[in-house]
Amino acid sequence: MTETRANYVNGEWVSSETGETIDVENPANPSEVVARYQQSSAADAAEAVDAAVDAQDDWATTPGPERGRILREAGTILQERKEELTDSLVAEEGKARPEAAGEVQRAIDIFHYFATKAADLGGTTKSPSGRRKNLYIRQEPVGVAALVTPWNYPIAIPVWKLAPALAAGNTVVLKPASQAPGVVLDVAEALDEAGLPDGVLNVVTGPGSTVGNEFIENEGTDAVSFTGSSHVGEMVYEQATDAGKRVQTELGGKNPTLVTDSADPAEAADIVATGAFGTTGQSCTGCSRAIVHEDVYDDFVAELVDRAESIDVGPGNDHEMGPQASESELEGTLDYIEIAKDEGATLAAGGGRPEGEAVEEGYYVEPTVFTDVESDMRIAQEEVFGPVVAVLKVSDFEEGLAVTNDVDYGLSASVVTDDHTEANRFVDEAEAGVVKVNEKTTGLELHVPFGGFKRSSSETWREQGDAGLDFYTIEKTVYDNY
Incomplete structure (x- = not known):
């Protein structure tokens, strides 16, 4: 009962x-x-x-x-x-x-x-x-x-x-x-x-x-x-x-990870995947934008797609990624996936409901990666709140910073770089209440302040x-x- x-x-x-x-x-x-x-x-x-x-x-x-x-x-x-x-x-x-x-x-x-x-x-x-x-x-x-x-x-x-x-x-x-x-x-x-x-x-x-x-x-x-x-x-x-x-x-948030040309693509993909797909993407600090230097873009995308496709989706007790919390949350994520396709973004991984006996009944969606995303697309501007990450290509660090701040939100932002100057500039210029260097956008210490800028707070x-x-x-x- x-x-x-x-x-x-x-x-x-x-x-x-x-x-x-x-x-x-x-x-x-x-x-x-x-x-x-x-x-x-x-x-x-x-x-x-x-x-x-x-x-x-x-x-x-x-x-x-x-x-x-x-x-x-x-x-x-x-x-x-x-x-x-x-x-x-x-x-x-x-x-x-x-x-x-x-x-x-x-x-x-x-x-x-x-x-x-x-x-x-x-x-x-x-x-x-x-x-x-x-x-x-x-x-x-x-x-x-x-x-x-x-x-x-x-x-x-x-x-x-x-x-x-x-x-x-x-x-x-x-x-x-x-x-x-x-x-x-x-x-x-x-x-x-x-x-x-x-x-x-x-x-x-x-x-x-x-x-x-x-x-x-x-x-x-x-x-x-x-x-x-x-x-x-x-x-x-x-x-x-x-x-x-x-x-x-x-x-809310539309949190970016900026991947510079000095970053290791595999390490950067690990950081982005953890931030984007953890908790089924249902975190206000989740990474939903990967802003990637053109010199490492292709390698990064290949690594990120590999991680997305390797995630085990199913009931939370015995799988790596559980369902979305409700039918309405699932429908919202699927709607944004269709919007991204209609806007011209390229679906590189996921994009639908997973198949298999374990996921027949629940509110499941595949970890999803879009490439060829432009900063003015809705998939790059609006909070999705699901395991969906948009990958944007930039030509240099300056453009990467501009794209980082080109949203109405400012909750969490991270940079992956081996360049100390770039790291310090990102900390100085990123418009976010939480800024991280070589870390995922998610995860908070309990003894330091938490809050956002702009429409995030x-x-x-x-x-x-x-x-x-x-x-x-x-x-x-x-x-x-x-």
Whole structure:
């Protein structure tokens, strides 16, 4: 019998007042319903906000080391349940098992990192200009944080928003993506068992148009953090700022890897393939453009095509690349493949549904490579969010830099080169919030800032590391004349 899971509000597991549920299917086998979740209403979301507001003062005055102890214990509980959480990720989101396990470990590590940070929060002391005075800055929580999170990293992204929010003393309302909400509820269970007070975290499943909208507009929330598409994120930003909220958005990308004439084509192909085809291309930092110097272009394409064609596609538990997360995601990728063909790009690898018994039922697509791509084509300008990479030929490093920046996005960018000057110029001139040298565009350290430029971000607040705490704290300056 399929499990029906409840919302987590004010320390209790509760059903929606609608009485309706959402079925989540296994993208590797859509006839299998993995679990049912609450199809919540705006009233359910408002109840969660009320709980967070009521709990805020007590949580804000809880000592930082105690908040950190709870986060650390939650991380330990997740570590004990890592296999179970990995199973859930594979079943709901479709990730290949090693990728799913890595994402779960990332969430565990984030909890432990911010558990330590919680004890260090407080503020700084400055020297006053007069005698018998104290001058210091206090860091205080913003209040109630509303988190709206995506399906492509359904445990890592919620946790990298949630952990700093809780560490800083904020209470939280969280709407996970409807395609893969199970692991967020598992996180709520772990925090509950770790001793998180009632109302400090509230998780409500359901549509963004009702639950998310209520979280953003409700006068009880003080800050909004959203990760998702640029189109939706820009609407969220406008909506949240109109409501007077502090807001942070991390959005889409059209991430390039520039391959210079000094690069080894095989090494460059490894870097691009890993960035483009990992997580089935469903990463906001995934490489979707390879910008390649004409002197190494042919060798690079041959190497990249070889890697694309060698990837083992099938169910995530025992294959290298899993399905796309939903039928709509698959259809979107296939549509872009047809658009690229119509624009005149050359299909060099993939381009369709794979064949075989293991992939008959799921939302599978072949790793796909297009060559002869021009920078003004839609395949080179618009986010595909599937395992599709466009290869563009350039005549020199200057042209490569120009093509690198010739998009509306600026999330992640990398260069493959043996020339130190080129590497430094790329770091200086690439219009991206994350820049890498001789590395794939994907993969992030948890203790440094993450965020994009242009349409990849609101460019307001960064996530992760100390920058992640900045969003969830506000400074109070104290002048104490004793």
